[in-house]
Each structure stands twice: as C-alpha cells, then as structure tokens.
Amino acid sequence: MNILEVDRVSKQYSGHKALDNVSLSVPEGSVYGLLGPNGAGKTTLIRIINHITAPDSGSVTFDGHALTEADMPHIGYLPEERGLYKKMTVGEQAVFFARLKGLSRSEATVRLREWFDRFGISDWWGRKVEELSKGMAQKVQFIVTVLHRPKLLIFDEPFSGFDPINANLLRDEILRLRDEGSTIIFSTHNMSSVEEICDHITLINRSRNILSGRVDELRSRWADGHYSITFSDADPVTLMEALAPMAGSFSTSADTRGRHTLDLRLLPGATLRDVIARANEASTIHAVNEAVASMNDIFISAVKANGGDTPAPVIS
Amino acid sequence: MSKVSIIIGREYAERVKKKSFIFTTILMPLFMLALMAVPALIVAMGGTETRTVTVVDPDGVVAPQLVDTDNVKFVIATAGTDTVAASADDDATLLFIPQGIVEGDKPLRLVTGKAASMMLENEISSQIERIVEGERMKLYDIDVKSIMAAVESNLSVNTVRTDRDTVGSSTMSYALGFILTFLLYMMLLLYGQMVMTSIIEEKNNRVLEVIVSSVKPTRLMLGKIAGIGLVAVTQIVIWGVLIVGLSAAVMPALLPADVAADITAMNSGAGTLAQSNLDTDLLSALALIADPMYILGIFGILLLFLIGGFLLYAAIYAAIGSAVDNIQDASQLQTVAVLPIILGIVFGMMAATDPVSNISVWTSIIPFTSPMVMMSRIPYGIPTWQIVTSLVVLYATFAACVWVAAKIYRVGIFMYGKKPTFKELIRWARYK
Numbered sequence: 054m055n056i057l058e059v060d061r062v063s064k065q066y067s068g069h070k071a072l073d074n075v076s077l078s079v080p081e082g083s084v085y086g087l088l089g090p091n092g093a094g095k096t097t098l099i100r101i102i103n104h105i106t107a108p109d110s111g112s113v114t115f116d117g118h119a120l121t122e123a124d125m126p127h128i129g130y131l132p133e134e135r136g137l138y139k140k141m142t143v144g145e146q147a148v149f150f151a152r153l154k155g156l157s158r159s160e161a162t163v164r165l166r167e168w169f170d171r172f173g174i175s176d177w178w179g180r181k182v183e184e185l186s187k188g189m190a191q192k193v194q195f196i197v198t199v200l201h202r203p204k205l206l207i208f209d210e211p212f213s214g215f216d217p218i219n220a221n222l223l224r225d226e227i228l229r230l231r232d233e234g235s236t237i238i239f240s241t242h243n244m245s246s247v248e249e250i251c252d253h254i255t256l257i258n259r260s261r262n263i264l265s266g267r268v269d270e271l272r273s274r275w276a277d278g279h280y281s282i283t284f285s286d287a288d289p290v291t292l293m294e295a296l297a298p299m300a301g302s303f304s305t306s307a308d309t310r311g312r313h314t315l316d317l318r319l320l321p322g323a324t325l326r327d328v329i330a331r332a333n334e335a336s337t338i339h340a341v342n343e344a345v346a347s348m349n350d351i352f353i354s355a356v357k358a359n360g361g362d363t364p365a366p367v368i369s
Numbered sequence: 370m371s372k373v374s375i376i377i378g379r380e381y382a383e384r385v386k387k388k389s390f391i392f393t394t395i396l397m398p399l400f401m402l403a404l405m406a407v408p409a410l411i412v413a414m415g416g417t418e419t420r421t422v423t424v425v426d427p428d429g430v431v432a433p434q435l436v437d438t439d440n441v442k443f444v445i446a447t448a449g450t451d452t453v454a455a456s457a458d459d460d461a462t463l464l465f466i467p468q469g470i471v472e473g474d475k476p477l478r479l480v481t482g483k484a485a486s487m488m489l490e491n492e493i494s495s496q497i498e499r500i501v502e503g504e505r506m507k508l509y510d511i512d513v514k515s516i517m518a519a520v521e522s523n524l525s526v527n528t529v530r531t532d533r534d535t536v537g538s539s540t541m542s543y544a545l546g547f548i549l550t551f552l553l554y555m556m557l558l559l560y561g562q563m564v565m566t567s568i569i570e571e572k573n574n575r576v577l578e579v580i581v582s583s584v585k586p587t588r589l590m591l592g593k594i595a596g597i598g599l600v601a602v603t604q605i606v607i608w609g610v611l612i613v614g615l616s617a618a619v620m621p622a623l624l625p626a627d628v629a630a631d632i633t634a635m636n637s638g639a640g641t642l643a644q645s646n647l648d649t650d651l652l653s654a655l656a657l658i659a660d661p662m663y664i665l666g667i668f669g670i671l672l673l674f675l676i677g678g679f680l681l682y683a684a685i686y687a688a689i690g691s692a693v694d695n696i697q698d699a700s701q702l703q704t705v706a707v708l709p710i711i712l713g714i715v716f717g718m719m720a721a722t723d724p725v726s727n728i729s730v731w732t733s734i735i736p737f738t739s740p741m742v743m744m745s746r747i748p749y750g751i752p753t754w755q756i757v758t759s760l761v762v763l764y765a766t767f768a769a770c771v772w773v774a775a776k777i778y779r780v781g782i783f784m785y786g787k788k789p790t791f792k793e794l795i796r797w798a799r800y801k
Contacts, residue, residue: 105586126583132578134578150580153584154583
C-alpha cells in the first residue's frame with residue numbers, strides 16, 4: 054500500500070513552473086529518495102506534501118484519502134533551512150513545537166526527556182538555543198521533527214551540518230523509525246546517502262519527474278551489459294580493436310603495476326563469453342567484473358538525457 | 370488547545386517575561402504620575418527658601434513700597450549706608466538703592482554673601498521698576514496703583530456644555546487629547562514594528578520553515594499579531610490601573626485641604642469655581658486626575674482604538690516583514706505604514722486644538738488616521754455615533770487588510786534574496 058500518492062501535480066510561480074505534472078507513489082514503510090539538482094522543484098513538492106502551499110492542479114493522497122490540514126500532525130518535516138528561536142530555552146522550545154503537532158504539554162515533556170537521554174543531551178534542557186552549536190541545534194530539530202511519531206517523515210538534506218559520527222547516529226535513528234513503521238522521504242542531492250538507505254527514488258529535474266523506481270532495479274537496469282576487464286600483456290588500444298565487433302562505449306584506465314582496466318558495454322547480440330574468449334587471446338586477464346552503476350552515474354546521465362545542465366552532485 | 374492559541378501563548382510569554390517590558394511597564398506610570406504631580410506640588414509647596422534682604426534707601430521713597438513675597442522678605446535698614454555695610458554678617462543680603470533713583474535710572478547694588486538667584490534679582494528689579502515708574506507718574510499727578518486696580522483683569526473661560534452637565538476649561542481636554550494621541554502614536558509604531566521585526570527574524574533564522582509544517586502560515590501570522598497585541602493591551606491596562614490607583618491614593622495626600630475641597634466641589638458638579646482662589650485650569654486638571662471614573666472611561670475607549678489601530682497596522686507590518694530578508698530592506702516598504710501613522714499624529718494635534726472642524730471629524734473616521742485623531746477629540750466629549758462609526762470602519766478595514774496581508778505573507782515568507790517591489794507584493798496577493 055502507498056502511504057502517499059502524488060498525482061499530476063503542477064505549481065506555477067510568476068514566470069516559472071516549479072512543478073510540471075509530477076506524479077509519484079511512496080510505499081508504506083519505505084525509505085524514499087527524492088533527488089534532483091538544486092532548483093529542480095523538490096522543496097516545492099515537499100511543501101505541497103506538507104500542506105504548506107497548495108498545488109495549482111493535481112492531487113495528493115495521504116494514507117488513502119485526499120490530503121487535508123488534519124493530516125499535518127501525522128507528518129514530520131525537517132526542512133533543509135531550519136532554525137530555532139534563539140532566545141528560548143531548548144526544553145521550552147521543544148515542548149512548544151511538540152504541542153503544535155498536537156501533543157499535550159506533559160506527554161511532550163515525557164517523550165522529550167526520553168529522546169534527550171538517548172542522545173545524551175539531557176543537560177541542554179534549560180540552556181538557551183543561542184548557546185548551542187549548529188550541530189547541537191540540529192539534534193534538537195531532529196528530535197522535534199520525529200517526536201510526535203508521524204506516519205510520514207520528510208527529511209530535507211538531513212545530514213548537512215552533522216559530523217560523520219552524528220550523521221551515523223542520525224542515520225541509525227532514521228532506520229529505527231522506519232522499522233517502527235514510519236515511512237521516510239529523503240530529499241537530497243547527496244547520492245551516497247541515497248545508495249546507503251533508500252529503497253525507492255524519484256529523480257526530479259527541471260520541474261519534472263524523470264526517473265522513478267526501486268533503487269536495486271534502477272541500478273541493475275543501468276548496469277545491464279556494462280563490464281570491466283582488468284588485463285596485462287596487451288596495449289589497451291589493441292584490445293579495444295580486437296573487441297570492437299562485439300562491444301562499445303570503451304573507456305580505459307591504468308594502474309601502477311602495468312595493468313589496465315577496460316570498461317565496455319556489450320553490443321546487441323554479443324555475449325560476455327565471446328568477449329572473454331577474444332580478450333583471453335589478446336591479453337592476460339586478471340579480472341572481469343560486472344560494472345555496477347552508482348546512483349551518481351544514474352543521476353548525471355538521467356539529468357543529461359533530460360537536457361539539463363550538468364549538475365554537480367555533492368559526494369561526501 | 371488550538372494551534373493559534375499555542376502561538377499566541379509563546380509570542381505573549383516571550384515578550385512579557387522580558388526585563389525591558391517589566392521595566393518600562395512599571396516605570397512609565399510613575400513617570401507620568403510625577404509629571405501630573407508637578408502642578409499639585411507647585412500648589413502645595415510653591416517656591417523655595419525665603420531670603421531676607423536688608424534695604425538701604427537714603428531717599429526713603431522706594432523701600433516702604435517693597436512688598437514681601439514667598440521668596441523675598443524686605444527689611445528696611447534704619448542706619449546709614451556705611452554703618453549697615455560695616456555691621457552686616459558675611460552672608461547677609463544687602464540692597465542699596467541709589468539716591469535720586471526716581472529722577473533718573475541708576476544701577477541698584479545687591480551685596481550678598483551667597484549666590485544671588487536669578488529669581489531674586491528679577492523679583493527686586495521688577496518691584497523697584499514698578500515703584501519707580503509709579504513715582505514718576507505721580508510727578509504728573511497720575512495714581513497708577515488705583516488706576517491699575519480698577520483696570521486690571523484676569524479672565525478665564527468656564528465652558529458650560531449644554532449637552533453635558535460639566536463645567537470646565539478646554540485646556541485640560543487639549544492636554545489630555547495631546548497625551549493620548551501621542552501615546553497611541555507611540556504604541557502603534559512600537560508594537561507594529563515589533564510584529565514586523567519579529568517576522569523578519571523568524572524568516573531570517575528559518576524557524577518559519579519549521580513551524581509552517583505544523584501551523585498554516587495564515588494562522589501563524591494571526592497568532593503573532595494577536596500575541597503581540599495582547600502584550601500592548603497588557604501594558605496599557607497595567608498603566609491604567611497603576612495611574613488610576615496611584616492618583617486615587619497619592620493625590621489627596623499631596624493636595625492642601627482647601628484645594629481638595631475645591632476639587633470635591635467641582636467633581637460633585639457644584640459650580641463654586643468663582644469663589645475659588647485657584648486658577649480654573651489648574652483646578653479642573655486636578656479635578657480630572659482625582660476622578661478615577663473619568664480616567665477609566667477614557668481608558669476604555671483608548672483600549673478599543675489601540676486594539677483596532679494595532680490590528681490594522683500590524684497586518685500591514687506583517688505583510689512587509691514577510692516580504693523582506695532584513696530590516697534594511699524593509700525601510701522603503703515601511704513607508705506604507707509609517708506615513709499614515711505620522712499623518713495620524715499630525716491630524717491628531719490639529720484636532721486637539723480644533724476638535725470639531727471638518728478635517729478633524731473626517732480624519733477621525735478614516736481608518737488609518739482615526740485612532741490617533743479620535744483620541745485627541747474624545748476628551749472634549751464628542752457624539753457617540755462618531756465614535757461608534759469610527760470603530761466600525763476601523764475594524765472592518767482591519768479585516769480587509771489582514772485578508773490581503775495573509776495572502777502576501779504566505780508567499781513572502783518563502784521568498785529569499787531580492788527585495789520585492791510593490792508590484793510583486795500585489796501579484797503575490799493574487800496567487801492561489
């Protein structure tokens with residue numbers, strides 16, 4: 054079952070279309086990656102899912118019914134640009150946000166104490182937010198986002214501003230929330246984090262959904278027919294010429310021990326067996342691997358194929 | 370508990386707990402009371418230390434005519450100039466009047482051991498000038514004193530309103546109107562801008578991005594306006610209570626018994642002013658301050674106009690605040706709000722001098738200037754229908770303004786970077 058269905062949603066701002074007929078389905082219990090270069094329309098889509106702005110056309114279905122304001126307490130959203138009231142104390146502020154999500158003051162306090170203990174930040178309770186570092190504030194924001202145990206959690210670039218240790222802590226907490234039954238949407242242009250934890254993705258570019266699906270399916274589809282051969286005792290060019298009738302899209306690299314790696318793609322009708330046989334005649338083979346496309350490769354080629362400017366995905 | 374009330378609670382608590390708020394809220398009435406107590410104190414104490422001046426007057430013309438006042442007591446020296454000068458204490462004050470001063474101006478000589486005050490010098494020179502002038506006129510057989518006594522006049526106007534049973538002077542109404550107008554001007558500007566800066570701050574540090582996932586932007590804006598408005602009301606109410614309470618408690622103690630009796634007489638409506646030996650204006654001022662019911666009535670109306678005016682301007686300020694990233698960018702857009710407020714105080718001052726002119730009546734009904742102009746007219750006592758009309762128009766305009774402001778706000782809070790133009794604001798208001 055899908056917890057969220059976005060159906061042909063469009064949103065127009067003066068002189069520019071932020072979303073153009075975007076559809077996607079988020080299965081319940083999944084970790085869903087919402088990818089795209091900056092300015093593609095991700096944030097607009099998230100705001101529509103959060104019922105902050107209304108779409109010009111199209112519909113959003115949440116948990117089986119049309120999304121309304123009453124669903125706001127069932128959604129948790131951690132925006133990319135996030136802040137806290139500087140002059141309030143951490144505890145007071147966390148209780149304030151929890152109450153806005155429908156928790157009572159006492160229940161919010163109990164749950165918050167629990168989370169603060171788990172994160173080892175209990176002694177921050179009475180401190181003013183302006184005394185916290187950016188990373189500390191991020192932890193508080195994370196807790197505030199998930200405290201009301203929403204069915205759907207939306208994280209926009211959640212790891213920015215975290216050091217690797219805290220980023221790991223955060224990732225574990227997110228996966229734990231998934232295991233407890235929440236559905237997670239990740240909005241990011243950080244591909245490595247997608248590969249690690251997302252099981253579905255949608256790629257948005259230039260206001261359109263250009264690619265959607267399960268991560269493993271997408272990767273194998275893109276990997277289809279891609280191999281790399283590591284060899285020695287032959288010139289890469291010679292080998293390329295030898296293999297030319299059955300493969301294409303060559304690229305080569307060399308290592309320090311005189312070995313070369315040739316990446317290639319099988320041409321229609323050719324088999325891996327033929328390629329290995331031919332290569333074996335021409336060189337000494339050390340390894341043959343199926344090349345796995347990284348999400349980064351998929352991202353770049355999909356965006357390029359869509360006619361977009363070459364984006365610069367951040368790899369951390 | 371609704372989300373709006375949670376927002377209101379936060380906005381309210383954040384401000385009311387501030388030290389600066391507590392400080393100004395407590396100190397302001399004390400300051401105002403001190404201002405009001407000044408006339409009472411003048412009546413009660415009147416002046417400073419009395420100095421004794423020994424007068425040496427060889428001609429014996431001027432000295433006998435000198436009159437003792439609260440500040441100066443004149444003693445005529447019996448001995449001659451040299452003897453007095455020699456025998457005087459170091460800190461005695463001696464006044465030497467030159468011979469033949471009536472025939473021609475000669476400088477007076479004041480010898481004193483301590484500083485001579487400006488007041489003392491003025492008192493002496495004006496008395497002697499008058500005496501000398503009188504003496505000179507006598508040379509022409511003119512008796513100035515008896516002529517002036519017959520001619521001199523010191524009138525005041527006691528307006529008797531046929532539509533109300535009070536007797537009093539307009540001076541007090543003018544002063545009260547002036548103060549109320551200024552108070553409202555201050556509150557609207559201060560609290561209106563508070564709404565704006567607080568929205569800019571929220572937008573700037575991105576708290577807004579977090580909150581809007583829980584509360585609709587429109588409600589957030591309304592909650593903020595209501596929360597800050599409550600702070601303004603709290604402040605005014607505390608001021609009102611303190612001033613009424615303090616004036617009721619302190620004033621009678623400060624006033625001498627005869628003045629207090631006059632005030633009681635006046636407040637009870639007895640027209641005994643003519644018999645009073647006090648200035649009518651002063652007396653009516655004191656009478657008003659000592660009348661808590663009158664102050665309470667004025668405060669009630671002040672509150673209604675403060676709330677209406679605040680809501681109206683807060684809506685405008687909220688729209689402006691949502692549209693910009695920082696205070697600097699706001700300055701230009703802010704004229705939309707500041708200009709009418711300034712016009713309001715200008716017309717308010719005009720209305721304080723002439724409350725029934727056409728311009729005063731109209732500007733007290735036009736919503737943008739009405740709170741301030743109305744407050745300067747109200748102490749004079751104006752028809753109730755005008756107050757009611759003005760209030761209805763004010764609150765209706767607020768409703769319209771807040772509707773437009775909410776539309777701008779909703780879009781504006783997510784717009785970063787470029788400072789928007791008025792044209793863009795209008796376009797935002799039209800978005801779905």
